[in-house]
Amino acid sequence: MSQALLLRHHRPFMAFWFARVCTASGFQMITVAIGWHIYQLTGSVLDLGLVGLVEFLPRVMFMLHTGHVADRFDRRRVAATCQVLQALVAGVLVFSSATDSASRELIFLMAFVLGAARAFEMPATQALLPNVVPKELFPRAVAASASAMQAATIVAPALGGLLYAFGSLWVYGPTAVLYIAACILMLGLSSSQQPASKAPANLENLLAGIRFIRSRPDILGAISLDLFAVLLGGATALLPVFAKDILLTGPWGLGLLRSAPAVGALLMSFWLARFPIERNVGRIMFTAVGVFGVATIAFGLSTSFWFSLAVLAVLGAADMISMVIRGAFVQLHTPDEMRGRVSAVNGLFIGASNQLGEFESGVTAAWFGTVPAVVMGGVGTLIVTGVWIRLFPTLAKRDKLH
Template sequence: MTAPAPASPASESVLSHRPFTLFWGARVASTIANQMQIVAVGWQVYQLTHSAFDLGMVGLVQFLPALFLALLVGHVADRYDRRKIARICLFIKGVAAAALAIGSIYGWLDKEAIFAIVFVIGATHAFESPTLQALVPGLVPARLLPRAVAWAASATQTAVIIGPALGGFIYVLGPSAVYTTSSALFIGASLLVSLIRIESALPRREPATLSSLLAGIAFIKSRPAILGAISLDLFAVLLGGATALLPIYAHDILATGPLGLGLLRSAPAVGALSTAIFLARRPLSRRVGRSMFIAVAVFGLATIVFALSRSFVLSLAALVVLGASDMISVVVRSSFVQLETPDHMRGRVSAVNSVFIGTSNQLGEFESGVTAAWLGPVPAVLLGGVGTVVVVLLWIRLFPTLFGLDKLTSPAAAPHPPNHPPSPATPTAT
């Protein structure tokens, strides 16, 4: 289905487009499930091992499949129906969550079994994440993409607020209850994606050559501003991985339980959600590059405050600021990258972006776990916050064009590969 052109784009809501509304609902359900699962896995692993290194390993086993599959999943997202890929991935996540529940009920879910199932989840997420990123521009007119990105981010942050707290509350009934609920939500999200109907031509299936697999990397390399935006967020997330150590902070430093852990995990989303809703209604119009750099610097400073805090309330406040600043960076970067990328390249570029950004969350968790095992949790988080601020200052010098970016414009007329037609003015999803 196609949406009618509005008389006033400035006042048009992206939620009036049914495909995007279904996508938004699926995003909420799947992210709630994922966040509940993260709380349960983190608490369960720490109860089993009392090891910061093993908490970091949870992140690593999710990162590795995404790293090794990155080039393949981008090519798949540009060759096949993105809705089908997302639907299958969400269903597999539901099955994996059910396996965690069964293992908890029958007592065979040890550390190694958790890592194996989390590895499967990571491999599935490697396909799902870039596919969903590439799908968004086809759900709304191009002029509404920055608003759509903000609303999609608000879906994520709404779920990140609800999910961890709900997971911590349900964990009182045991980890199996959390995993069962997560499984039902993943399958529900898969059904919502299956209801999305959009008019679009089937993708042109380019031969799976080495050149086509590496096209996303080549595209990003040819555009320094895009490379700068993605790599800035990469290092910020990699260094500022305080959330991986939240079970230790909750258990050993702030002396709270699973419910307290859920609240700590929800706190960044409180700031992020309020910021996302604000940006969805009033997108940044000027000096967007400068705003992104300032936001990442504030992210680093908030990480430093959290590292040094011994007050539960101050820790929550620092995480709220951390989430709000991160959301500004996410919306600017995501909108900029999508607007500068033609539709036939979005899957491959999104796959590279997912490795840089999405999986850097897991790699950041591993880095934080290893650093905490060596230095202790407080020095590890403090070092990450300081490192983030240093990276911001360095990136301002390395990418002055990105720092001076004034506005998010309409899709750029990027060069197209031989024998491939240019993308339409209003991109469509496959």
């Protein structure tokens, strides 16, 4: 029955899915290029972390407004506008590469603009998905939608690393094309699927998403678990250091390392789309976060390129389980007129765990060394998992998503 329903809704969902593939591919390619570019220019692991911080700052600065915009205006057009802005960022980097005028300051500025565009794009696209598929198919759609990002993450970083061997221009150019393609696909979705809120842009409505999450302990526990676990355990920002100095590979190896978590995540997303998790969701989510921490420790201690790829794949699969459970749970328990604002707060937590986690990794690597920083981060993830089980017992014991 569910498969038949999915087929009836496949056209808008597939357009949405391919738009996600394009924008995720563009982001992965431009991230690989920016990371390698800044490390070439400065040779500083701290600058690698600062790039993540600069990308994260717009999520904090505009958090209240990004959710309101997603609830007040056509979510398709909001997402498409953000994709055009990201294409312009890639265009500026194309020009600076072609004229050999790229600088540390320019890359930081473009990272900020890129982060601002993604800050507005994320809540709009997250809030749009429940309007694309029926409610009974939403958990499957979350897994399938997540697979778009993971499919892109497998190919795009490796392709970006390979193209970078010919020069940064060869990465930034295709990235701009991908963002334009995503914009066209997003605008092709039916506008009738956007139920816009008419709430005025006052402080009370801007803070509604925060109040809603605070009033639901299980939702607060789910998204804060991701924040602190990935904040401590994320080692993405340090992959250029591992590729160049520890695993003794080049840009192509960096691309494969960035792709490896997505291989595990994509395979897991296919499994979850076919066999969604329906029972023991709390216990499974916490177990997945624990596996994420163990895999992080194993990666930090590895000196083998192929073993590193393997544990990164396990890390990605564990993260996908947690992400699908958390994403479906939050969206299913949020009224449609508030999904943009709640997604904006959730996006801040995700951004903190990723971009701010990159900054944390860069700082701890500068203080203690690259390998100790990653290992300590993995241990921190395990500690957070145990603490959160005690702080949010009803979440840990939750049986079903609904």
